[in-house]
Amino acid sequence: xxxxxxxxxxxxxxxxxxxxxxxxxxxxxxxxxxxxxxxxxxxxxxxxxxxxxxxxxxxxxxxxxxxxxxxxxxxxxxxxxxxxxxxxxxxxxxxxxxxxxxxxxxxxxxxxxxxxxxxxxxxxxxxxxxxxxxxxxxxxxxxxxxxxxxxxxxxxxxxxxxxxxxxxxxxxxxxxxxxxxxxxxxxxxxxxxxxxxxxxxxxxxxxxxxxxxxxxxxxxxxxxxxxxxxxxxxxxxxxxxxxxxxxxxxxxxxxxxxxxxxxxxxxxxxx
Amino acid sequence: xxxxxxxxxxxxxxxxxxxxxxxxxxxxxxxxxxxxxxxxxxxxxxxxxxxxxxxxxxxxxxxxxxxxxxxxxxxxxxxxxxxxxxxxxxxxxxxxxxxxxxxxxxxxxxxxxxxxxxxxxxxxxxxxxxxxxxxxxxxxxxxxxxxxxxxxxxxxxxxxxxxxxxxxxxxxxxxxxxxxxxxxxxxxxxxxxxxxxxxxxxxxxxxxxxxxxxxxxxxxxxxxxxxxxxxxxxxxxxxxxxxxxxxxxxxxxxxxxxxxxxxxxxxxxxx
Numbered sequence: 001x002x003x004x005x006x007x008x009x010x011x012x013x014x015x016x017x018x019x020x021x022x023x024x025x026x027x028x029x030x031x032x033x034x035x036x037x038x039x040x041x042x043x044x045x046x047x048x049x050x051x052x053x054x055x056x057x058x059x060x061x062x063x064x065x066x067x068x069x070x071x072x073x074x075x076x077x078x079x080x081x082x083x084x085x086x087x088x089x090x091x092x093x094x095x096x097x098x099x100x101x102x103x104x105x106x107x108x109x110x111x112x113x114x115x116x117x118x119x120x121x122x123x124x125x126x127x128x129x130x131x132x133x134x135x136x137x138x139x140x141x142x143x144x145x146x147x148x149x150x151x152x153x154x155x156x157x158x159x160x161x162x163x164x165x166x167x168x169x170x171x172x173x174x175x176x177x178x179x180x181x182x183x184x185x186x187x188x189x190x191x192x193x194x195x196x197x198x199x200x201x202x203x204x205x206x207x208x209x210x211x212x213x214x215x216x217x218x219x220x221x222x223x224x225x226x227x228x229x230x231x232x233x234x235x236x237x238x239x240x241x242x243x244x245x246x247x248x249x250x251x252x253x254x255x256x257x258x259x260x261x262x263x264x265x266x267x268x269x270x271x
Numbered sequence: 272x273x274x275x276x277x278x279x280x281x282x283x284x285x286x287x288x289x290x291x292x293x294x295x296x297x298x299x300x301x302x303x304x305x306x307x308x309x310x311x312x313x314x315x316x317x318x319x320x321x322x323x324x325x326x327x328x329x330x331x332x333x334x335x336x337x338x339x340x341x342x343x344x345x346x347x348x349x350x351x352x353x354x355x356x357x358x359x360x361x362x363x364x365x366x367x368x369x370x371x372x373x374x375x376x377x378x379x380x381x382x383x384x385x386x387x388x389x390x391x392x393x394x395x396x397x398x399x400x401x402x403x404x405x406x407x408x409x410x411x412x413x414x415x416x417x418x419x420x421x422x423x424x425x426x427x428x429x430x431x432x433x434x435x436x437x438x439x440x441x442x443x444x445x446x447x448x449x450x451x452x453x454x455x456x457x458x459x460x461x462x463x464x465x466x467x468x469x470x471x472x473x474x475x476x477x478x479x480x481x482x483x484x485x486x487x488x489x490x491x492x493x494x495x496x497x498x499x500x501x502x503x504x505x506x507x508x509x510x511x512x513x514x515x516x517x518x519x520x521x522x523x524x525x526x527x528x529x530x531x532x533x534x535x536x537x538x539x540x541x542x
Binding site: 055057060063064067068071107109110112113114116117118119120121122123124125127128 | 326338339342380381383384385388393395398
C-alpha cells in the first residue's frame with residue numbers, strides 16, 4: 001500500500017501491529033501522530049479474520065479505535081482522512097449494481113453495521129473539526145498476501161498441492177479488483193479532494209467460476225477443480241457489483257490490471 | 272424514571288454515577304448486569320452538559336460506552352433494550368414535522384451524528400444477538416431537575432429572583448413534553464414490543480414564547496419577561512415537531528400532562 005502513495009509523491013509513515021502501533025490499545029497511534037503530524041490519513045485497519053469478521057464483536061472495538069484515531073488525527077492538524085468502508089453497508093437483498101446515491105444502506109451483518117455506523121459518526125466529527133473525509137466502499141479483491149481461506153488462494157493452494165479444489169456453483173457475479181489495483185484506488189482517493197462515500201470497484205461482472213477456472217489454468221490443473229461440489233451459502237446474492245460512476249468521474253480512477261495478471265501474480269506468490 | 276417503570280410492574284435496578292456505576296469506566300456496568308441478569312435495559316445515559324453536548328468529543332466516548340453496555344446486556348441474557356435517540360438525527364434544514372419513515376436522517380451536529388451512528392451499529396448487534404431494540408428519538412422536554420441554563424428554568428429562576436428574563440423572539444415552534452410524560456413514554460416503550468425508531472413527543476406545536484409566558488404567569492412576574500431581547504440562533508429552524516403516528520399506533524402512548532401542569536411543577540421545584 002505504501003508504493004502507490006509514494007508514486008503520487010506522499011511521504012508515507014506506515015503504521016500497524018508489525019510497526020508496533022496497536023490502534024486498539026489506549027493511546028493507540030497518538031504518539032506517532034503527534035510526532036509525524038500527518039496532513040493525510042489512510043485508515044484501512046480493522047478486524048478481518050476470514051469467516052469470523054462478519055459477526056465478531058471485535059467490530060465494535062474497531063468503531064471506537066477508528067474514532068479515536070480520527071480524533072487524534074484532527075488534534076494533530078490533519079487535513080484529509082480516507083477510511084475503508086464496505087459494500088456490506090448496502091442492502092444486499094435485491095442484489096445487482098450498488099450506487100452510493102440510490103441503493104439503500106441496510107447492512108445484514110454486524111461488520112456492515114459497524115462500518116456504516118462509524119461512517120455516520122465520522123462524518124459528524126469531520127464536519128465539526130474541518131477535516132475532509134472520504135469513505136471508500138470496498139467490494140471484492142484478491143491477490144498476494146490475502147488469507148488462505150479465501151476463494152482464490154484456497155483453490156490455488158489445493159491445486160498446487162495436487163488436491164481436488166471443491167467450490168460452489170460459481171455463478172455468483174462479483175465486482176473484483178486485484179489488491180494492487182485496490183491500493184492504487186485508495187492512493188488516488190487519498191491524493192484527490194473527493195469527500196463522501198465512493199465505491200471502490202471495477203464495475204465489471206466477474207463470474208466466480210470464471211475466476212476459479214483462470215486459477216486452475218494458471219496452475220495447470222483444471223482437472224482438479226470441482227465446480228458445484230460445495231453448497232452455496234443461503235441467501236447469497238447472485239450479483240454484487242459496484243456502480244463506479246463516482247469513482248471514475250470524481251476520483252478519476254480506473255483499474256489497470258486484468259484478471260489474468262492478478263491470478264498469475266497470486267499463483268506465483270503461492271508457489 | 273423508576274416510578275413509571277414500577278407502575279408497569281417492573282423490578283427496577285437503577286444505575287448511574289450516583290449509584291457508583293460509571294459506564295465510561297472499563298467494565299462499566301458489567302458486574303451489575305451479571306448480578307441482576309436483567310430482561311430489559313433502558314439506556315438513557317449520555318453526555319448532556321448544557322451548551323456543550325452538541326459538539327463535545329465526549330459524544331464519541333458514549334458511542335463506545337453504549338455499545339459495551341448493549342454487549343454486556345446481551346451476554347447476560349437480556350431480551351429487550353430501549354435506547355434514547357434524538358430529534359437531532361433528522362435533517363433540520365427544512366424544519367416542520369419529522370417522520371421516522373419519511374424524513375431524511377442528516378444530523379448537523381456531532382451529538383446527532385453520534386446517536387445516529389450508534390443506532391446503526393446497535394441495530395446490527397441486536398439483530399445478530401437476538402435482542403429486541405427500540406430507539407426513542409427525544410424532542411424537547413422540561414421539568415423539575417433539568418439544568419438551569421435551559422429555557423424554562425432560566426426564565427423561572429430570573430423571575431423568582433426579581434430579575435429581568437431576556438429571551439429570543441420566541442416564535443420557534445417546538446414539540447414539548449414534561450419530563451414526567453417523557454419518563455412515562457419510555458416506560459411504555461420498554462414494556463411494549465415495538466422495535467425500531469420511534470419519535471417521543473406530543474405532536475403538538477408549542478410556541479416557545481407561549482411557554483415562557485406560562486412560566487411568567489406562574490411566577491407572577493409577567494412584567495419582567497423580555498421577549499425579543501436576545502438574538503435568535505443562526506439557522507435555527509422555525510418548527511421541530513414529532514410525527515407521533517408510530518408512538519400512538521405502535522407503542523400506544525399519548526401524553527397526559529398539560530403544559531400548565533408541567534410549568535407549575537417546574538416553578539414549584541425552583542421556589
